[in-house]
Amino acid sequence: MTSPQTTVLLLGAGELGTAFLPHLSTLPNTHITIGIRSPPKYTHLQSANISLTAIDLSSPSPSLAKSFSAYDILISATGFGADPSSVLKLAEEALVAGKIRKEQWKGKLWFFPWQWGVDYDVIGDGQGMMPLFGAQRDVRNLLRQKAEASNVKWTVVSTGIFMSFLFEQFWGIVDRSKEEEGKVVVRCLIDWNHKVTVTDVNDIGRVLARVVAGDVEAEDRVLYIAGDTISYGQLVDIVKRVSGKQVEQEAWGLEHLKNELDSAPGDGIKKYRLVFARDGVWWEMSGTVNKALSMDMMDVETFAKSLFSR
Known part of the structure; x- marks a missing residue:
């Protein structure tokens, strides 16, 4: 019997999001939907297993959560320029989406928040200078506290810059x-x-595909990678x-x-x-996922x- 298709919602089609596509799209029995505000601008990204959908991340709850709940995996690649309140809102919407999936007898939502950067647990809000960094730390704490009860599993991938x-x-x-x-x-x-x-964006995509494929234990934890x-x-x-x-x-x-x-x-x-x-x-190369997977x-x-x- 054919196993059910894995559905991925990728938020964002900028430098990082587009770097993810070549690697995620090679995963077997997987369909990727790119969620962006203006799909007509990105039709060149479509393929047999990549489609587009219109998503406005400023939409009020629970419309986003309902959209997110239709997918097995939610990956945020929305970019560094996000408003601090928006990254926390997105995490909260993901938690609501997990609850909706539970009501529908679906599996957990696997959430990759926008954390493709430094170690926000350590750096915090940069002594008050970087509210966005502080919000990223708050996202981690929120997921640690509420994800399990919300039918959500999460993975943070720390990449450096x-x-x-x-x-x-x-x-x-x-x-x-x-x-x-x-x-x-x-x-x-x-x-x-x-x-x-530091990590090259193409390599971030390569490692992400290995994580999604289940080649490393990733549920409810922070992973470190480094080029x-x-x-x-x-x-x-x-x-x-x-x-x-x-x-x-x-x-x-x-x-x-x-x-x-x-x-x-x-x-x-x-x-x-x-x-x-x-x-x-920064972190040592010896403790990275790519080192454990022997990836060049x-x-x-x-x-x-x-x-x-x-």
């Missing part, structure tokens, strides 16, 4: 603005020994090796980062830099080589 982000000009860590002069500036947060965990965990000193060495440029170093210590934020208290990037100068932004991942040096060869 996206690898491409480490090299973005606006982030300021690898500054290529003087590249035509043969120079690259590499900066550190706090000191050169401070570390950061690489490096110190800023190691980042300097990598840029020196692959860029062929003169590399200048500049340390952004805690006092400098605080002063920068004081000069522009509303600047979100400066808030991020100060928060990333604290704990909760994109590391920083390989990514940097491709970047500087363009």
Whole structure:
């Protein structure tokens, strides 16, 4: 007898959501529905086992919960720009959806909240600077307290920052603005020994597919993955090796980062830099899911080589 099809609702079709699709779509007997506000803009993503549906995450309850309850797996890839209240609202809707499924004699809803980043249990709200991070921590606590009674199982996948982000000009860590002069500036947060965990978005999708396939114990827990965990000193060495440029170093210590934020208290990037100068932004590779699954991942040096060869 044929086993029932697994249905997945993927919220969001941005950089991360689209990176998930090639890997989730290869899972056997699985259909993925992408929930976005304007489906006509994303028809190019449709295939035999990928469809589109209109979902407005600002819709009042319980309309979202009713929509969510029709699926076995709910994956949030809504992006970093979410309002702090929206991530908690989404988790609450998922809990209601689980209860609806229970009333309909369906299995648990498996919920992957938007947690594709740092360790929010450790970093919290960044000492009051990052309400969104605090809301992410609150989502974890809510799920720990109420998911079981709500017919929901959950999995958080902590990825560190996206690898491409480490090299973005606006982030300021690898500054290529003087590249035509043969120079690259590499900066550190706090000191050169401070570390950061980074993962390429394609690799996040690869690991997610293995998790959904049941290749790792994932129910009601936080999983850690990493393409690489490096110190800023190691980042300097990598840029020196692959860029062929003169590399200048500049340390952004805690006092400098605080002063920068004081000069522009509303600047979100400066808030991020100060928060990333604290704990909760890196973990050892040895404790990651990808290490346990013996998966080869994109590391920083390989990514940097491709970047500087363009």
